[in-house]
Amino acid sequence: MTKSITLNDIAIKLNVSKVTVSKALRNHPDISENRRREIKSVASQLGYIPNFVARNLSSKKTRTIGVIVPVIANSFFADIIESIYNCAFKNDYNIILAVSQEDSEKERKHLETMLSMRVDGVIISIAEHSENKDFFNIIKKRGIPIVFFDRTIDEKEFSSVTLSNKDGAFKAVQKAIENGYSKIGHIAGWKDSNIGRDRYRGYKQALKKSGIKLNSDWVLFSGFGKKDGYDSFMKMHQENKLPEILFAVTFPVALGIQEAAKEVGVNIPKDLDIICFGDSKLNDYLNPSISCVTHNTTEFAEAAFNLLLKQINAGDKFADEHLEIETKLLLKETCIKNIKDTK
Amino acid sequence: MTKSITLNDIAIKLNVSKVTVSKALRNHPDISENRRREIKSVASQLGYIPNFVARNLSSKKTRTIGVIVPVIANSFFADIIESIYNCAFKNDYNIILAVSQEDSEKERKHLETMLSMRVDGVIISIAEHSENKDFFNIIKKRGIPIVFFDRTIDEKEFSSVTLSNKDGAFKAVQKAIENGYSKIGHIAGWKDSNIGRDRYRGYKQALKKSGIKLNSDWVLFSGFGKKDGYDSFMKMHQENKLPEILFAVTFPVALGIQEAAKEVGVNIPKDLDIICFGDSKLNDYLNPSISCVTHNTTEFAEAAFNLLLKQINAGDKFADEHLEIETKLLLKETCIKNIKDTK
């Protein structure tokens, strides 16, 4: 077990001070080209590995950002994490990952840990029912930049990057109307979550624009997971309140609907059509694949990361920003009434 | 921007030394029940958040482990990460995540970063062509425990947790034989990777046991991703060298085969049957779903984490261990020749 070598070891060997070594290794302009080369060569020859813990303590920067997501084994978040991860790597930042598992308390704990680890910033997509509003304020007061993505809190004093939730939902529902549907239901997300609320708004707006009255029998509010879609469908089905088409608040919800429908022999899209907000790698393997509102993951992740970076670099004099990433309607094998009709 | 409060602030407020506060907060037996309660109450009232950077520097422990995987947006690794993540959380460890993207150099960089961050240990699944053998030795010499999982290096002086690769492959191929196939091909992984090599061994052994001669026309070596499966199938197809059934080294490879087959009008499982090592959430949505060798993700992740933990706690006097996680054959809608025959 070799003792790990320090700045001092290099300094002694070269008969310079450890400050000089430190500067040389960090390419500080103070040090001459020659010295630097010399020092670096000795460092690598000795197998020097800087101690970031010490560096971070003294510099009060960690070049580490915390990323908190509600789930990870989910194509949407896995993809985003991978993208954020790439951005971080390119910019020489490290990532501490945490998963809240939709649990507000765990989320809180992770945030505390990240503060303790002195991350330079946090990117977070909050849990379904996050109750950490006050804690986000504490973080802010400490001067730690925080960027909310996808699932945000409502306070406008926090930077956020979201999808164009309302607009995307609007486009989806409008397409359903265009395709001849008028009995349009919505398996919606919790209204206290921005994505639930805004997609619901888009849904309502599209109906309104076409003069269709909202039938509350066809609207159910719950979570964003597969099970929520499954349960909601089953409820509507049992109560015999199925519309012609359901607009699902997320892809997993649509997946749950599809699974439930299959189970009780409701054919999609013949007996019940669906469309949803959000795509997945899985979609192309579904039968039928689901027409959906989609987005560019890389663009989304980069926006969040760059916003955080900007905020980190700006320090106090940063004004919060709220970015919205454009969404597109992607037509696949559902939401196709006209097509069926003309066959 | 509030100044962050330190041990000292609490100490002053209570007129004790910061050592006492430090001990109380860490439940050190030195401190009396009363004092501890008092101190903790003041700490929380002041909104004290410990500075792990300082703590880590002085204690030389970080309660952080590094996890390196080749990819993340892949059901196998996403699931494992989530499971490892859960273990870590339960045991009060933090995770630094890194993705090598199958790139040996990135892998190396990540390892260095983790050493610099002074992680207490590393769990890694190496890149397809990792050339960091010497670096793993450096890590070991530094006394940093490292556990390889799934994709390991061959050196026996490193702890590892793998699936029962040879045995699983054997079972899969034997099932193909049982079902009446004799022309059995293998889209194999690189032979220099343990999973490629061992699954290939299982394949050969199953053939041998039944007295079937291996036909090298039907065996192709490449990587572990979807594209590799796609390309391999295309090659065999163009050269008109397709067997009756292909055993794919991983699920993504099988997926690639399926996609390619569809493209050129080869029906699976009628014209060409398949079976593979490894399952995926996606599998149930495939048509046909693929019979495969599967495992228990939680068991796998826990084994890796616990082994690392054991190693961390044991310090120098730890002897390397090599665990193998049992695999099972899961029959779905492929590898069904007999079923077809008897129809």
Place this chain on the structure above:
DNA sequence: GTGAAAGCGCTAACAG
């Protein structure tokens, strides 16, 4: 039980 002293390895600020 409590605390004073020493230092983890590094960097910031300043002086030469």
Place this chain on the structure above:
DNA sequence: CTGTTAGCGCTTTCAC
């Protein structure tokens, strides 16, 4: 350009 001084906030002896 180079080096000295002084910590960063905490834990670890070890003495009381």
